[in-house]
Amino acid sequence: MEKIIVRGGNQLNGTVKVEGAKNAVLPVIAASILASEGKSVITDVPTLADVYTINEVIRNMNADVQFENNIVTVDASKQLKTEAPFEYVRKMRASVLVLGPLLARYGHAKVAMPGGCAIGSRPIDLHLKGFEAMGADVHVGNGFVEANVAGRLKGAKIYLDVPSVGATENIMMAAALADGRTILENCAKEPEIVDLANYLNKMGARVVGAGTETIRIDGVEYLQGTEHPIIPDRVEAGSFMVAAAVTGGNVLIENAVSEHLRSVISKLEEMNVIVEVEDNGIRVIGPSELKATDIKTLPHPGFPTDMQSQMMALMLCAEGTSVITETVFENRFMHVEEFRRMNAKMKIEGRSVIIEGLTDLQGAEVAATDLRAAAALIIAGLKAEGFTRVTELKHLDRGYVDFAGKLASLGADIERVDENGDPVNLYQETNTIDSMIAK
Ligand SMILES: CC(=O)N[C@H]1[C@@H](OP(=O)(O)OP(=O)(O)OC[C@H]2O[C@@H](n3ccc(=O)[nH]c3=O)[C@H](O)[C@@H]2O)O[C@H](CO)[C@@H](O)[C@@H]1O
Numbered sequence: 217m218e219k220i221i222v223r224g225g226n227q228l229n230g231t232v233k234v235e236g237a238k239n240a241v242l243p244v245i246a247a248s249i250l251a252s253e254g255k256s257v258i259t260d261v262p263t264l265a266d267v268y269t270i271n272e273v274i275r276n277m278n279a280d281v282q283f284e285n286n287i288v289t290v291d292a293s294k295q296l297k298t299e300a301p302f303e304y305v306r307k308m309r310a311s312v313l314v315l316g317p318l319l320a321r322y323g324h325a326k327v328a329m330p331g332g333c334a335i336g337s338r339p340i341d342l343h344l345k346g347f348e349a350m351g352a353d354v355h356v357g358n359g360f361v362e363a364n365v366a367g368r369l370k371g372a373k374i375y376l377d378v379p380s381v382g383a384t385e386n387i388m389m390a391a392a393l394a395d396g397r398t399i400l401e402n403c404a405k406e407p408e409i410v411d412l413a414n415y416l417n418k419m420g421a422r423v424v425g426a427g428t429e430t431i432r433i434d435g436v437e438y439l440q441g442t443e444h445p446i447i448p449d450r451v452e453a454g455s456f457m458v459a460a461a462v463t464g465g466n467v468l469i470e471n472a473v474s475e476h477l478r479s480v481i482s483k484l485e486e487m488n489v490i491v492e493v494e495d496n497g498i499r500v501i502g503p504s505e506l507k508a509t510d511i512k513t514l515p516h517p518g519f520p521t522d523m524q525s526q527m528m529a530l531m532l533c534a535e536g537t538s539v540i541t542e543t544v545f546e547n548r549f550m551h552v553e554e555f556r557r558m559n560a561k562m563k564i565e566g567r568s569v570i571i572e573g574l575t576d577l578q579g580a581e582v583a584a585t586d587l588r589a590a591a592a593l594i595i596a597g598l599k600a601e602g603f604t605r606v607t608e609l610k611h612l613d614r615g616y617v618d619f620a621g622k623l624a625s626l627g628a629d630i631e632r633v634d635e636n637g638d639p640v641n642l643y644q645e646t647n648t649i650d651s652m653i654a655k
């Protein structure tokens with residue numbers, strides 16, 4: 217079993233570059249199958265396990281997909297198969313994002329139902345209600361969701377009960393090829409939604425209002441391939457910001473976009489961290505004493521749930537008591553138990569965790585419970601006394617490119633090893649990266 221071993225105590229200094237965003241590239245690759253003509257050339261694509269998975273999903277449907285030098289090229293002009301089996305959805309829930317494009321283009325889609333996962337039950341009822349409102353007949357059974365429509369989907373007025381990121385994306389993609397106008401209300405406003413809308417518009421779609429709570433989509437008859445760069449990953453950026461802060465270091469996070477990180481920056485500043493926006497990124501300077509604060513996770517532009525566990529690591533090192541309230545996912549505190557193995561003093565009360573600050577963190581063997589927990593435990597390890605060994609790295613590889621290598625380049629004492637203790641560098645051998653999706 218591979219592990220990341222980190223010895224705490226080193227300060228981080230220098231420059232680190234953020235990759236393209238996982239949560240932007242997955243819907244964009246799913247949307248590429250809407251193009252019945254031409255090739256899509258998607259640039260700034262991170263070499264993540266999830267990217268290999270979504271590529272496999274659409275390759276399995278007959279799309280021609282290449283991935284080299286951070287560029288994904290998709291030719292989906294052939295007749296595609298309209299099914300995505302459980303083997304992919306099991307690895308990555310975002311595989312359900314092919315439902316909308318397939319249904320809109322072919323009038324049929326059959327995708328395995330995603331189960332619950334380590335952070336919550338994560339239903340897709342809002343995606344399905346949206347398709348039904350557009351005239352689809354949706355049937356869930358035998359572990360699959362199957363949707364059919366005779367002819368084209370019809371534009372509709374759809375109100376989302378909660379501003380779901382995935383439902384907004386799936387419905388927006390379906391509506392792009394529907395007959396008539398769709399008005400989507402109470403939608404998610406995340407930067408990744410805006411990136412997807414920009415991509416769709418370059419393909420020939422007519423999407424207006426992405427980034428606000430109402431999106432209007434006027435359906436068109438066909439879409440074509442286009443070129444599109446992926447926006448920088450705000451969660452990877454935020455993770456390095458926290459890592460710099462926890463060690464009292466001084467790090468320039470290149471490519472980080474401050475407008476995407478307003479809530480994170482504001483909380484770091486409340487904790488006494490110095491944050492400077494520079495031309496090419498964000499500089500973070502950790503203080504000698506961090507101050508406690510409280511956080512409530514919310515849909516964008518509120519504090520992102522995907523930064524919750526990393527902030528928990530920072531709060532453990534702050535003077536005073538902090539409280540985190542998780543309102544987006546009902547079960548995103550699995551990492552608390554792992555932090556406790558590192559001597560953290562925390563109490564879970566309903567949807568909140570009370571964190572006693574200035575813990576003497578101790579190195580321990582801990583298991584990543586989800587992808588952000590993996591980063592958070594490594595960040596805590598940067599501060600802990602002695603060695604922290606983090607296992608279950610399959611989660612980390614879904615969302616971070618060479619996290620250990622990038623931290624090492626900033627001065628962390630960290631390495632990734634295999635079961636024999638030999639160093640592993642996933643990013644030097646293409647074969648090894650390919651094998652990530654087999655895990
Ligand atoms: C690939 C991707 O972009 N993943 C992100 C996306 O996940 P994802 O798109 O799955 O998250 P959603 O925004 O859909 O989920 C938010 C909340 O809505 C609920 N819900 C969602 C859909 C639905 O049909 N019914 C329903 O009740 C969920 O259970 C959850 O409690 O947004 C999350 C919230 O910012 C992030 O943590 C994930 O990193």
Ligand SMILES: C=C(OP(=O)(O)O)C(=O)O
Binds near residue numbers: 239310615
């Ligand atoms: C929860 C996350 O991703 P996903 O929705 O792909 O599981 C995440 O990126 O933290």
